[in-house]
Amino acid sequence: MGLLLAILLGAVVGLGGSTFIYGKGLSYFSNDPQSCKNCHIMNDQYDGWLKSSHHAVATCNDCHAPHGLLPKLMSKADNGFWHSKGFTLQDFPEPIRIREHNRQVLNRNCLECHHDLVEDVVAAHASDETRFDCIRCHVASGHGPER
Amino acid sequence: LRDNMSDRKAEAHTTVFKLTDLTEQTTDPAEWGKNFPRQYDSYRRTVDMERTRYGGSEADPGAIGAEDVHKTVSNIERDPRLKAMWNGYAFAIDFREDRGHAYMLHDQRETDRVLKKPQVGACLHCHASITVAYREAGIAAGAPGTLDEPLLSDNGQAQLMKGFPIISAMPYEEATKTVEHPVTCLDCHDPQSNQLRITRPGLLNGLIALANSTEPVPHLESVEKWRTGNREQPYDPNRLASRQELRSLVCAQCHVEYYCASKETLFFPWHNGLKVEQIEAVYDGHTFPDGSPFLDFKHKQSGAPAYKAQHPEFETWSQGVHARAGVSCADCHMPYIREGAMKVSDHHVRSPLLNDAKACQVCHRDSAEELVQRVHIIQDRTAALMSRALDAVVALINETEAAMAAGAADEQLAAARDFQKKAQWRVDFVNAENSMGFHAPQEAARILGEAIDYAQQGRLSLAMLGLPAAGAAKQVAAAK
């Protein structure tokens, strides 16, 4: 529990105090896509998600956050830092691109939901599942053709 | 930080502050800039010069022109084969790398093509903000209504179309006095709604011809739709084109192959379609109003009739996979850039490679280096094939000249000259297209393959003449 608090605190600090609250920071930890859309910078992805095949079945966090509670919060604190830094300083590269770490998180999440379906094809190459890259082909599944 | 955030939120809601009223007569971009400072700022940056492997632009250190501005490097000095190919035409006198929109009027006024050859007002169609001048000339010649009426109103269109041939026929020196600015906001935007619009008679007429043809144009959906609908009114992009189509059509007002000289009013040769051989067929079948057969010039060395291609970017793009996929000129050359919370179109129109290929990354998930590499691979292939084609065309020209010197009769040279016309038209089409093949890689290579074939067949037709002095003639050619 202490660890969890520390992480939460880290997240709050990372997001930068009052910005965190004003920017609906707490909603960052919810599973509501609205909480991502709070940043207009996420509008494109939000709009894309609305048109995607997963709109009815998966929200932002289902795909982008690790599926364990602890890793989830840690990842969010980390990402929260990057996001608010980027948002505040307006110094991020555009178009926005997913970072390698987050890409792996994403890929694991595809596998979590679709494990049964893809079990055989994944197994064909031993245990090295990180090299089994769903997004290579299904890049449109999260955000439709537009991204 | 907090302030920053609320700023952004406020910004997200701002639309346009109307600081000044824009009318159909506001040609001065600075006026528009009061309402749209971001677009105006980037628009002004088209004065910048920076080169890429095959594009961008570069100043010629030795060539200082009007107003102490450097000219760009000369394409015909860099590759004398071009000069040989255009021998007898104005392009052999002066032809330089193109640069940003800010220079278009300046560069036209000072090119030796204009200074050393008589040109007509038609040139201004694509080098100046000229709609107001067209309309004034139209009204003076009896067109209905006033300048205050919207350009797209019936009266506005009548004025435009009436004035267009009048200014086009004027001598250049006179006509150029009727204009003041290079392409400006008014030429692409409606001053009231700010919507994109087509203002150029050349394109309006060209699209009517294209729509009336049967050539499939899947990348221009509104044309396809018009064809299957009620065709009583001719095709009109301002009524029918989608926003995405307009994001290319505004460029097609100028970045197209055209004919314009003293013998006939400017037109776009799209009556059969947009492919290189379809345009050629239009020219082959065309006669000038005075009854003489259409040609751009007679080659000085070989006596061959010749067509000259000019910047067929729109036609080439039309054959590429990007056009089919609905990717417009503006998507690559005017990408959205973020200005605070707003996304605005980058009006600094230029090579996408000068902007770290950011325009591409919206669609392609590759690094800037990788994207530039892909462009270079395509361009290098095109350049190598073009060089091969140019060698063949120049050899053909020299050998025809030698055959003439050896006493060959015109009938004997007819085939060679016809092959030269065909070959030259094709290599020139790719050369004049400014993306070095990128806009349609395989199509550019196909055209060059045909150019090579025709040029070499021309040489063969000469060699088969078995002229007595052919040996000597060959030496003349080799010595060149």
Next chain:
Amino acid sequence: LRDNMSDRKAEAHTTVFKLTDLTEQTTDPAEWGKNFPRQYDSYRRTVDMERTRYGGSEADPGAIGAEDVHKTVSNIERDPRLKAMWNGYAFAIDFREDRGHAYMLHDQRETDRVLKKPQVGACLHCHASITVAYREAGIAAGAPGTLDEPLLSDNGQAQLMKGFPIISAMPYEEATKTVEHPVTCLDCHDPQSNQLRITRPGLLNGLIALANSTEPVPHLESVEKWRTGNREQPYDPNRLASRQELRSLVCAQCHVEYYCASKETLFFPWHNGLKVEQIEAVYDGHTFPDGSPFLDFKHKQSGAPAYKAQHPEFETWSQGVHARAGVSCADCHMPYIREGAMKVSDHHVRSPLLNDAKACQVCHRDSAEELVQRVHIIQDRTAALMSRALDAVVALINETEAAMAAGAADEQLAAARDFQKKAQWRVDFVNAENSMGFHAPQEAARILGEAIDYAQQGRLSLAMLGLPAAGAAKQVAAAK
């Protein structure tokens, strides 16, 4: 939602039921099919025949072969220019449209190229499940270890590499008795782990040569990586290639340009890189073990030395944008299909157009019709340019023959013959590549442009001879 998901997970936790033990000697796919019924089912469907505009396959109604199976249509009857180009070589006797993997051994055994010309065991490298036969021959010749050891073990590799030249040198009739099946599971998969693997000596050697060259291969990352690392051990795809690379390399075991005939053991000519002129340079510089200069055949009509290209799919794909983007052969030719609750790789290897372009649609969100259209546009352009190139090559051949008839000496014909070699190699490279340009559209067009150039230059060199009987000779040619 998540509860729901984990429910389903508990429901169906099927992995592979191991019904039978697979070993390094299990060449029979039916055995593998017991463990992998879905893959086996689709594998067996490669007997299906259906044509596309330029691909797929089609039975020749009039040609019934062994076991009462129809042969496919003859490419040399459909286009006699091919027959003319290969005059003097086995391909002018029999060359048919290729079809599914199920036929590979059958078709090789009954082609007139084998029945009417002596061939060697090397042919089987790509037409049969042959690793066991290689190993047996290797062991018989003294290689260490037994057949039970994994193919990828040191002993396994030693056996393979020892047996390969032995079987390759055997007369075809004898060698073919050592094999029973066309390509089967064992040739691409490890019987224990089921992982992809490379089993073919030709490719293992070819990749070593390629890795040792300096030609950039951005689409083969593991090769690039090996180059910058410790190069003591030669490049080995089975140790180094990524899964994604293997999804193409398993095909590159066979779908490549190669030399294989009686004079030398099969090899892949990749010592300079994978481009058409890099391969040509290898051949130009090569001599047979007996010291004679490398060539595939001497043209019967013109006397020109000639190279024959065969199915350079891998080399061509390597020049295309798909390879650069990391898209593998299997992505398009073995796409995932849903089989009940499972997703499996479609082992019905065939033209992606026969599957409604489903393979394409994960990456390209276009309709099947649109995707097929895009393929056809590319293929039509390639076909038109290829036809132009073939015309030129055939004319050159006829004209050389005529010059010979008119008494031209060998020295006088040397240039023409050299041009024929260059031109023919290029047009053949694109013709032999089975996608009609799709795998690398601009590159295919570039190659054909060069082919045209060389062929016409050859004709020119003849015309310039100014042979006394050139007029008559031309008539001979025209009459053909």
